[in-house]
Amino acid sequence: MRSIFTGLAATALVMTMAGAALAGEGGDAAKGKKVFTRCKACHTIDEGGADRIGPNLHGVIGRTAGTKEGFKFSDAMIQHGEDGLVWNDETLHTYLEKPAAMVPGTMMSFPGLKKEKDRDNVIAYIESESGAE
Numbered sequence: 001m002r003s004i005f006t007g008l009a010a011t012a013l014v015m016t017m018a019g020a021a022l023a024g025e026g027g028d029a030a031k032g033k034k035v036f037t038r039c040k041a042c043h044t045i046d047e048g049g050a051d052r053i054g055p056n057l058h059g060v061i062g063r064t065a066g067t068k069e070g071f072k073f074s075d076a077m078i079q080h081g082e083d084g085l086v087w088n089d090e091t092l093h094t095y096l097e098k099p100a101a102m103v104p105g106t107m108m109s110f111p112g113l114k115k116e117k118d119r120d121n122v123i124a125y126i127e128s129e130s131g132a133e
């Protein structure tokens with residue numbers, strides 16, 4: 001029992017570290033939480049949270065675009081996923097700067113986060129919320 005538990009704890013630690021590395025570039029999750037208020041009208045972030053206008057974003061980092069179960073994505077987003085788009089630090093930066101430029105035809109009617117720092121911080125927040133279960 002003890003060894004299984006230790007193993008799980010170690011796995012969780014490695015995942016947390018991988019998460020920190022992914023968030024990278026000095027993103028500040030606490031500041032990101034404030035930025036996320038701009039996403040909240042359409043997205044929840046808690047585990048098992050409801051889909052609103054947009055899909056629940058828990059664990060979105062590492063997920064293939066347009067594959068969140070139970071949410072009806074645009075054909076454009078599904079197509080991007082089929083073409084290999086996976087959400088990570090880099091792809092989220094590009095998408096969140098100007099969603100419609102990266103995924104023309106996306107249903108996400110959000111102009112984008114112009115400031116790189118806002119994007120860094122909100123990505124760090126998404127990452128920290130996804131890891132904290």
Ligand code: HEC
Pocket residue numbers: 035036038039040041042043053054055057060063064065066067068072073074075076077078087092096105106107108109110113122
């Ligand atoms: C006006 C509503 C709205 C707002 C505001 C909004 N989104 Fe979205 N978001 C959506 C919709 C709708 C989709 C699904 C897009 C599609 O299928 O084309 C989406 C998709 C996404 C995806 C891709 C999810 C996946 O599983 O492929 C991410 C990541 C995302 N949004 C992050 C954000 C973040 C971060 C913010 C705030 C900075 C934000 N969104 C603000 C509506 C919104």
